[in-house]
Amino acid sequence: MACGGGGGGNGAGAVSVDALRNQTSLAKNWKFVQDDNLTDTQALAASGTNWATVNLPHTWNAIDAATTAQSTPTTPDYKRGLGWYRLEFDAAAAAGKTRWLQFDAASMVADVWLNGVKLGQHRGAFTAFRFDVTSGLKAGKNVLLVKTDNSAAANDASPTAIAPLGGDFNVAGGLYRTVSLIETPSTAHIALDDLGSSGVFAKTTSLTGTSATVNVLAKLKNDSSTDGTYTVTASLVEADGKTLKKSSTAQVTLKAGQSAPLAQDINVDQPHLWQGLSDPYLYHLVVELKDSTGAAVDRVVQRFGVREMRFDANQGFFLNGKSIPLHGVNIHQDELGKAWAITNEDIDQTFAFIKEVGANTVRMAHYPHSDYTVQQADKLGVVVWAELPLVNATSKASLVDPETTGFAENARVQLQELIRQKFNNASIGLWSIANEVTGGNDARNNVQPLLKSLNQVAKSEDPTRATTLANQVTRNGDVVLPDTLTQTGYTDTYGVNRYFQWYYGTSETQLGENLDALHAQIPTQPIGVSEYGAGNAITHHTDNVFGGRVCSRDTSGFTRICYQPEGYANYVHEKAYNEIVKRPYLMGTWIWNMFDFGSGNRHEGDIGQTNTKGIVTFGRDVKKDVFYFYKANWTQTPVTYITSRRYTQRAYPVTDIKVYSNASSITLQVNGQAVGSKAAADCPLKVCEFKNVALQAGNNSVVVNGTHGSETVTDAVSWNLAQENATNFFIAAGGLTTGFLSNDPLLGQHRYGSDNFFVGGELPPITGRSSVGLTGAVAINGLGTTTIPETGRVWDMWREGNAFSYNLPLANGSYMVTLGFLEPTATANGARVFNVNANGANQIANLDVLQAAGARNTAIVRKFPVTVSNGRLLLDFQGVTGKAIVSNIAVVKQ
Numbered sequence: 001m002a003c004g005g006g007g008g009g010n011g012a013g014a015v016s017v018d019a020l021r022n023q024t025s026l027a028k029n030w031k032f033v034q035d036d037n038l039t040d041t042q043a044l045a046a047s048g049t050n051w052a053t054v055n056l057p058h059t060w061n062a063i064d065a066a067t068t069a070q071s072t073p074t075t076p077d078y079k080r081g082l083g084w085y086r087l088e089f090d091a092a093a094a095a096g097k098t099r100w101l102q103f104d105a106a107s108m109v110a111d112v113w114l115n116g117v118k119l120g121q122h123r124g125a126f127t128a129f130r131f132d133v134t135s136g137l138k139a140g141k142n143v144l145l146v147k148t149d150n151s152a153a154a155n156d157a158s159p160t161a162i163a164p165l166g167g168d169f170n171v172a173g174g175l176y177r178t179v180s181l182i183e184t185p186s187t188a189h190i191a192l193d194d195l196g197s198s199g200v201f202a203k204t205t206s207l208t209g210t211s212a213t214v215n216v217l218a219k220l221k222n223d224s225s226t227d228g229t230y231t232v233t234a235s236l237v238e239a240d241g242k243t244l245k246k247s248s249t250a251q252v253t254l255k256a257g258q259s260a261p262l263a264q265d266i267n268v269d270q271p272h273l274w275q276g277l278s279d280p281y282l283y284h285l286v287v288e289l290k291d292s293t294g295a296a297v298d299r300v301v302q303r304f305g306v307r308e309m310r311f312d313a314n315q316g317f318f319l320n321g322k323s324i325p326l327h328g329v330n331i332h333q334d335e336l337g338k339a340w341a342i343t344n345e346d347i348d349q350t351f352a353f354i355k356e357v358g359a360n361t362v363r364m365a366h367y368p369h370s371d372y373t374v375q376q377a378d379k380l381g382v383v384v385w386a387e388l389p390l391v392n393a394t395s396k397a398s399l400v401d402p403e404t405t406g407f408a409e410n411a412r413v414q415l416q417e418l419i420r421q422k423f424n425n426a427s428i429g430l431w432s433i434a435n436e437v438t439g440g441n442d443a444r445n446n447v448q449p450l451l452k453s454l455n456q457v458a459k460s461e462d463p464t465r466a467t468t469l470a471n472q473v474t475r476n477g478d479v480v481l482p483d484t485l486t487q488t489g490y491t492d493t494y495g496v497n498r499y500f501q502w503y504y505g506t507s508e509t510q511l512g513e514n515l516d517a518l519h520a521q522i523p524t525q526p527i528g529v530s531e532y533g534a535g536n537a538i539t540h541h542t543d544n545v546f547g548g549r550v551c552s553r554d555t556s557g558f559t560r561i562c563y564q565p566e567g568y569a570n571y572v573h574e575k576a577y578n579e580i581v582k583r584p585y586l587m588g589t590w591i592w593n594m595f596d597f598g599s600g601n602r603h604e605g606d607i608g609q610t611n612t613k614g615i616v617t618f619g620r621d622v623k624k625d626v627f628y629f630y631k632a633n634w635t636q637t638p639v640t641y642i643t644s645r646r647y648t649q650r651a652y653p654v655t656d657i658k659v660y661s662n663a664s665s666i667t668l669q670v671n672g673q674a675v676g677s678k679a680a681a682d683c684p685l686k687v688c689e690f691k692n693v694a695l696q697a698g699n700n701s702v703v704v705n706g707t708h709g710s711e712t713v714t715d716a717v718s719w720n721l722a723q724e725n726a727t728n729f730f731i732a733a734g735g736l737t738t739g740f741l742s743n744d745p746l747l748g749q750h751r752y753g754s755d756n757f758f759v760g761g762e763l764p765p766i767t768g769r770s771s772v773g774l775t776g777a778v779a780i781n782g783l784g785t786t787t788i789p790e791t792g793r794v795w796d797m798w799r800e801g802n803a804f805s806y807n808l809p810l811a812n813g814s815y816m817v818t819l820g821f822l823e824p825t826a827t828a829n830g831a832r833v834f835n836v837n838a839n840g841a842n843q844i845a846n847l848d849v850l851q852a853a854g855a856r857n858t859a860i861v862r863k864f865p866v867t868v869s870n871g872r873l874l875l876d877f878q879g880v881t882g883k884a885i886v887s888n889i890a891v892v893k894q
């Protein structure tokens, strides 16, 4: 039936890229109330005059679901419940036209009434939906009422017992995208009733060096009472919106009241391909429906990229036949103080960050993001992982088959909506059907049959794209076990969320080893790292990432500081990325996360209710150090950046200085003196390190110049070293964070540094990454108590071992050494007895802290003078019975 037509370069002729439909925004002047007790009947009767006036996008959770305020760590504080929206709007008479109400999203479940008549219900927080209001709209005033429900499902019968049932993110409620009224000129139209889709489904079915075939399926609907013959013209118009590239026209007979699909091929010579970041070329795809008189009765216009994507198990990702290692970021859809009610400008800003860092792929976690978001990915040229919100759980109760509750069916519909609504977006490379659903008893909840059925849905909706899912690590403590879900039949590709050196694992190479084992286990299935990262508090710093334990999240209820120094996050990323770049078989890798995001039951780092793994802060105001690590690696933009720059009140007179730079060479000056230089070859993965750089008392000006071709990029910071820290050492043994003022009843007020200058020894044992060290009150022998974390920060951690030492660089002279001890674990006198030597001479013999203090968790100090004559003080701790231990060290010039 298709009769190819049109031609290249002669002007679009009759093909217009202008909208033919009338789309009226209904974003303004809604009346809103959040009220869990209002009934449908009461709401229908309400005039809304007492309700607040709001504009869309709107959520009642803008503040409480997107805040960094500290709050109860276990209970999300944001309000989940019912939000009512009422809009009065005028409509004109529109005989012979078709009119549909479009909701771009409503969270999570929406019931909609027009003029008191129920239009229907939509269950799913992220996808668009429509209602036919051709007959329901009145000429003159109309009243639209929407009930949105984001209640946390109480049980499997709850209306909101749909995906997502779980997840480390907040589920804001309301009309957080927008609402509009679509009017087509006639009763025949390109389908508006197809799960919120455009009714047009285009795909590149063949691509050679010089030509491409684009298959365009249009779903058509004749809502009139008479049969009719129509023509459908599918065209590609160049990016200029004027020049027709190629059209194809076909005729179709649409019976009264019926739908019909019509597929046709557009054969394109010399297609201008969508080439990712380097050339994200987008045609206008125009599908026009004309009636038998030749009048255009409907037209759908979208951007479309001609491209072919492929994932290979051994070679990773290919775009148009060319290998492109995919490296990128995850994003959520919330912003500080706005939650999900973000604007297109906010999304533009998000993409400005993504562009700046140089990502070439984005995982839109953990649910369908807005059309506008995906359109920006199309335009920037980043490859998108799009995802169904099936996160963590498939039922509220255990041992429940999600097929019996409606959960599974709803998940399949949400997946169909996602795929149909985003089918034509060039950027989408992967349909993800789930995130981390194999934990707990989900295997017995029949999650595996559900995953198989979802994969089938995805493949039948869109055979051209690969499917995937993201799975968590299977492990026993730090021991990683073989992955589940790796047998064929689940998804084409397989993503793993991996947090070595954060939630588990202790080695820098474990990520790589784990990936290799997985690759060997499933050699024919492409695998990628769907998440990796580390919490990152921009006010926490460290002098030594090996000095103490990081806190992955706090579950103690604010009785400890949850240490997440920026320098530690830098270290995790550097090491993870080092493993990633060595593995070209990876189909893609995605940092968790581009931005800090709202997660109501978290307390970690220096903020509350927020997941701190962003490489940019929640408020988009600070690009954390690690942002520049990736920017230096991923872009050609000159980057010369001093890390740990926010560690301005320094603890030690010597420091390592790390610079992220893609310069050909850099030089370091401190206080005007040249300290050293590095060539690019000295900076693996763009990490340049200057070891043991001396700082002086007062302000230190640290300046790095990077030579980038003819351009010099200068970065400068100013770090302060208090006089007493310039000559003395105050070390919090076993502590990861540095530069904090401790005011201790026993030790006085000093600025302490993280554990550093040690050789050997061990950190407190891990009983879970969130419960390391002491909390609460520490008794001070004879001086009452000190409370962790308020005043007792130097007592919550320790270093212990059969033999360990501290090697301190000191000016020659006389010093007083003060060592702080407490016994955290031993229960019997004599269980731990040890010696301390200074520069080879014994100073403390056979110390039994428990016996000396009289009780566990009770602080004591021992002091002794030393003379330094060779520029170093060596403190040796040697176990006599059990391990030696120390909580803090002060070495003060006399």
Ligand code: GCB
Residues within 6 Å of the ligand: 167, 168, 366, 435, 436, 472, 497, 531, 592, 611, 613
């Ligand atoms: C994950 C989840 C993600 C969490 C992340 C984290 O594996 O998929 O939703 O936010 O870990 O930070 O723990």
